[in-house]
Amino acid sequence: MSQNLSRQASAAALALALGAALVAAPAAAADAAKEKCYGVAMKGKNDCKAGAGTSCAGTSVRDHQGNAWSYVPAGTCEKTASPTSPTGMGQLKEFKEKKA
Amino acid sequence: MASSHRAPPRGPFAAVPASALPASAGLGLKPEHFLDILATRPALGFFEIHAENYMVPGGPFHHYLGRIRADHALSVHGVGLSIGGAGPLDEAHLDRLAVLLDRYAPESFSEHLAWSSHGERYFNDLLPAPYNAATLAAVCAHIDRVQERLGRRMLLENPSTYVEFVASDIDEPVFLSEIVRRTGCGLLLDVNNLYVSCTNHGRDPYAELERLPLAAVGEIHLAGFAHALDSRGAPLLIDSHGAPVAQAVWTLYDAALMLTGPVATLIERDNDIPAFAVLCAEAMEAGRRIAALNETAMPA
Amino acid sequence: MNAPLFPAGQAWPDDFAAALLDPARPAPAGLTSWNGSDPAQRFAVYRNNVTVSLIDALADTFPVVQALVGVDFFRAMAREFVRAAPPASPVLAGYGDEFPAFVAGFAPAAGVPYLADVARLEYARVLVFHAADATPVAADAVAALLAEPATLPGLAVRFVPACSLLRSRWAIASLWAAHQTDDAAGDLSRIDPAAPENALVCRRGLDVEVRALAAGDAAFVAALMGGASLGEAIALGAGEPGFDLAGALGLLLAADAIAGFTPAGEGEQR
Numbered sequence: 197m198s199q200n201l202s203r204q205a206s207a208a209a210l211a212l213a214l215g216a217a218l219v220a221a222p223a224a225a226a227d228a229a230k231e232k233c234y235g236v237a238m239k240g241k242n243d244c245k246a247g248a249g250t251s252c253a254g255t256s257v258r259d260h261q262g263n264a265w266s267y268v269p270a271g272t273c274e275k276t277a278s279p280t281s282p283t284g285m286g287q288l289k290e291f292k293e294k295k296a
Numbered sequence: 297m298a299s300s301h302r303a304p305p306r307g308p309f310a311a312v313p314a315s316a317l318p319a320s321a322g323l324g325l326k327p328e329h330f331l332d333i334l335a336t337r338p339a340l341g342f343f344e345i346h347a348e349n350y351m352v353p354g355g356p357f358h359h360y361l362g363r364i365r366a367d368h369a370l371s372v373h374g375v376g377l378s379i380g381g382a383g384p385l386d387e388a389h390l391d392r393l394a395v396l397l398d399r400y401a402p403e404s405f406s407e408h409l410a411w412s413s414h415g416e417r418y419f420n421d422l423l424p425a426p427y428n429a430a431t432l433a434a435v436c437a438h439i440d441r442v443q444e445r446l447g448r449r450m451l452l453e454n455p456s457t458y459v460e461f462v463a464s465d466i467d468e469p470v471f472l473s474e475i476v477r478r479t480g481c482g483l484l485l486d487v488n489n490l491y492v493s494c495t496n497h498g499r500d501p502y503a504e505l506e507r508l509p510l511a512a513v514g515e516i517h518l519a520g521f522a523h524a525l526d527s528r529g530a531p532l533l534i535d536s537h538g539a540p541v542a543q544a545v546w547t548l549y550d551a552a553l554m555l556t557g558p559v560a561t562l563i564e565r566d567n568d569i570p571a572f573a574v575l576c577a578e579a580m581e582a583g584r585r586i587a588a589l590n591e592t593a594m595p596a
Numbered sequence: 597m598n599a600p601l602f603p604a605g606q607a608w609p610d611d612f613a614a615a616l617l618d619p620a621r622p623a624p625a626g627l628t629s630w631n632g633s634d635p636a637q638r639f640a641v642y643r644n645n646v647t648v649s650l651i652d653a654l655a656d657t658f659p660v661v662q663a664l665v666g667v668d669f670f671r672a673m674a675r676e677f678v679r680a681a682p683p684a685s686p687v688l689a690g691y692g693d694e695f696p697a698f699v700a701g702f703a704p705a706a707g708v709p710y711l712a713d714v715a716r717l718e719y720a721r722v723l724v725f726h727a728a729d730a731t732p733v734a735a736d737a738v739a740a741l742l743a744e745p746a747t748l749p750g751l752a753v754r755f756v757p758a759c760s761l762l763r764s765r766w767a768i769a770s771l772w773a774a775h776q777t778d779d780a781a782g783d784l785s786r787i788d789p790a791a792p793e794n795a796l797v798c799r800r801g802l803d804v805e806v807r808a809l810a811a812g813d814a815a816f817v818a819a820l821m822g823g824a825s826l827g828e829a830i831a832l833g834a835g836e837p838g839f840d841l842a843g844a845l846g847l848l849l850a851a852d853a854i855a856g857f858t859p860a861g862e863g864e865q866r
Contacts, residue, residue: 208745210749210827210830211742213845214738214748214845218739221846236356238356238357238656238722239327241691242346242689243346244537244564246421252644254616254619254640254642254647255619273665273708276784276785276787348686349689352687353757354726354729354757355727359729378686411609414613415613417683418682418688423609426608458642459635459639460628461628524641526629526634528631528632
């Protein structure tokens with residue numbers, strides 16, 4: 197579509213497009229409606245439980261500012277292609293752990 | 297300090313019961329169970345929500361809560377008001393609560409004897425406060441304000457705690473009794489919290505139970521805990537809400553029911569949430585104990 | 597009622613609060629235990645509860661980010677975020693709005709340059725999930741507009757609250773969609789993460805849906821969301837590759853994104 201559409205042409209194009217969209221939209225909506233027999237995936241984030249009790253998550257001191265990082269593949273990002281990056285996309289740097 | 301917990305509650309809402317929940321068993325409402333509940337319409341006494349999860353403009357949470365609330369009694373249980381905090385109450389949060397309570401008109405509103413905000417930070421945990429004259433006055437002032445703003449009496453829940461304060465010079469039953477006497481609020485007796493805190497601080501839960509303001513109990517909570525040890529190897533129980541109710545807590549619950557009479561009882565589960573039918577079975581167990589009490593209490 | 601219980605700087609609550617998220621600080625003074633056990637070890641239960649519960653809240657909001665980098669990396673990154681930017685509000689549904697920007701500046705994740713934009717998409721899904729309810733425009737109301745085609749270019753679109761558009765230089769829609777299937781790894785190998793994508797995130801009924809948009813369609817929708825008239829938005833859309841007017845309008849209608857049409861300049865802009 198040209199940027200130099202006259203207002204009339206734009207009106208005509210819009211009328212055609214809206215008409216087509218109206219015909220197409222209910223079909224698309226019906227497709228999406230078929231996939232809805234799962235429950236509610238989102239959780240409530242406020243509760244009054246205690247988390248991991250006496251695990252060390254709240255007390256451990258880790259520091260990513262160190263300079264002795266090593267590369268560690270970790271999650272699904274390893275599977276993504278990396279055509280441009282020499283180190284490869286999806287490479288994570290390991291946290292350096294300090295003793296607290 | 298005199299504990300006169302049998303005195304009638306005072307305050308502007310004293311004539312209204314702090315809780316209108318039916319004296320039967322209920323469950324916490326979890327989004328993963330919305331569809332099960334609508335499909336099975338279980339014969340539970342009530343559902344309880346955490347208020348903050350529904351402080352959102354719209355969407356599925358309100359859609360399902362509205363439908364479920366139409367079939368069941370509702371308890372709104374706040375976790376973020378920080379009633380035990382040192383600072384002023386968060387008036388914006390009180391406003392949000394007022395909107396929620398207006399919308400769903402629950403049979404009960406409850407909060408915790410704990411704090412969770414300080415300054416500009418919200419910690420998402422129920423944190424402990426010292427028990428002394430200064431904190432007692434502050435907690436009572438906060439509850440007065442909550443009840444005034446919301447136009448109703450509230451229930452206050454006894455906490456699970458892991459530390460105690462050198463600055464405390466009032467014990468928990470007396471502290472709670474004084475709050476109830478001064479503000480007219482009711483007590484949400486969390487039997488698991490009572491068991492956890494007494495274990496963690498070397499106290500007898502049965503002796504402590506009898507000293508609580510039991511005439512003011514409007515609801516009971518039951519939950520499961522996790523086991524840890526303190527640095528001397530003594531048990532340190534964690535209020536994890538991640539396991540079935542422990543046998544020792546069921547036994548303490550029976551003792552509590554003998555003293556309170558039949559009262560609405562919630563099974564709380566927030567971690568490792570099982571299938572809805574599993575939680576229903578646990579609620580039915582509480583319901584059987586309430587019903588058994590009704591039978592034994594019948595005069596011959 | 598608003599006076600502090602203790603002078604500032606005393607053990608409770610200032611030191612207690614400060615030590616919760618700072619493991620380098622000692623446990624607050626003034627704690628005790630019945631049996632002489634170490635109060636600092638007991639205080640650590642609170643430290644863990646605060647830290648773990650907030651990391652859990654982030655993990656609920658950002659499941660694809662967590663899958664991309666793995667649970668261990670995610671939780672370590674989230675812990676740094678929680679300590680740097682704890683929530684200000686007790687309503688945790690909105691916690692994490694600053695997380696995508698934190699991820700963007702988080703050096704150990706620099707090898708995954710698309711991670712922050714995937715986080716933006718996941719946060720947008722939460723906002724859309726909880727956004728205010730609105731009735732989408734009825735088909736007959738749209739059909740009625742066709743009676744006067746000359747007015748169409750001057751109309752602006754009023755969007756429902758539960759709708760947002762993300763434009764990214766990374767393949768965020770494909771990366772996100774690949775994690776909704778059982779075979780994320782298989783699907784991911786077919787994705788070029790460096791292909792720019794745009795995502796329309798809308799709630800239709802009770803479900804949040806993510807739809808990929810071509811650059812021209814996205815420019816068109818972005819202009820409409822900014823308050824431009826249909827005529828103005830067409831010109832902007834046509835300036836970029838992949839603009840299909842009927843397709844873009846059909847997508848908006850199918851997504852229940854449109855609340856209504858108003859003469860441009862009179863409607864609320866968003």
